[in-house]
Amino acid sequence: MIYGEIFRTIPMVLGTKPKQCKGHSAMLLGKDRILIVRGDSSPMIVLGFLRLVDTKFVRQQREKFDTEVVAWSKGVRAHAEKPINISGPSGVGKGTLVSKLMKDFPSMFGFSVSHTTRAPRNKEKDGVHYHFTDRIVMEKEIKAGKFLEFASVHGNLYGTSIEAVEVVADAGKRCILDIDVQGARSVKASSLEAIFIFICPPSFEELEKRLRERGTETEEQIQKRLQNARAELEQGQASGLFDHILVNGDLETCYENLKVIFY
């Protein structure tokens, strides 16, 4: 690409806007921004900015789709607070902590609503707790590059769409992701610069107790989650991936420690 020259390449865009469209033109501005204009418009109609980012994720997508790839930046944004990635074994209390944060600071934090192929639990609402989805549909969307990360967790597919994160950013809120360790690793390799927090139980027995008392899984599913928990606890504490490791013994104490990280 040559600076200042309008060219007619239509790059693949990571994110939801602007949609790829024949007739759009792009002009490189400076070293890291592309101005998108409607090609046939006179005077020139500016559709937005794309930032040229050279992260591992963008490179992977470029290779995968064998085409030029750019990330949509929604224009020039001032300092944005880093998203928060919370991981930890099933039943440790991630959801409980996230719900408290969202309830206490509704205008500050926004939850990244993941997609999953698992069935909804009793009180779970589609689009609020998860986007409950069909495996074939989700696999298709993954192939189309719509996901920031995805992983097979406890026998189901889970993933964070690029749109889920953007919806929170568009609302001017700080994004909270509740995802497993595999997903956290993918996020770290992506263009999303996040703070990584790992939540541990005070003991394995307590973790099992919480999982059982929650009463949302069958015995077989509980066994699977406990088995995966051992591996997650090992990886989470040894990987160097996480910036902070918190023990969720007493809920209020853990919540206070979590809040300290944000201020």
Ligand SMILES: Nc1ncnc2c1ncn2[C@@H]1O[C@H](COP(=O)(O)OP(=O)(O)OP(=O)(O)O)[C@@H](O)[C@H]1O
């Ligand atoms: N500090 C705590 N002390 C006692 N019980 C707790 C504590 N934190 C959470 N719990 C309870 O443990 C159960 C599991 O919590 P929660 O559903 O938040 O876990 P989770 O990590 O989000 O699990 P999953 O990964 O399966 O979604 C819930 O019934 C919750 O009320």
Ligand SMILES: Nc1nc2c(ncn2[C@@H]2O[C@H](COP(=O)(O)O)[C@@H](O)[C@H]2O)c(=O)[nH]1
């Ligand atoms: N990699 C991802 N993991 C995710 C995502 N959303 C949730 N999760 C993790 O799955 C397990 C199980 O969740 P549950 O709701 O079925 O109990 C839990 O550890 C979550 O952190 C995601 O988008 N990507």
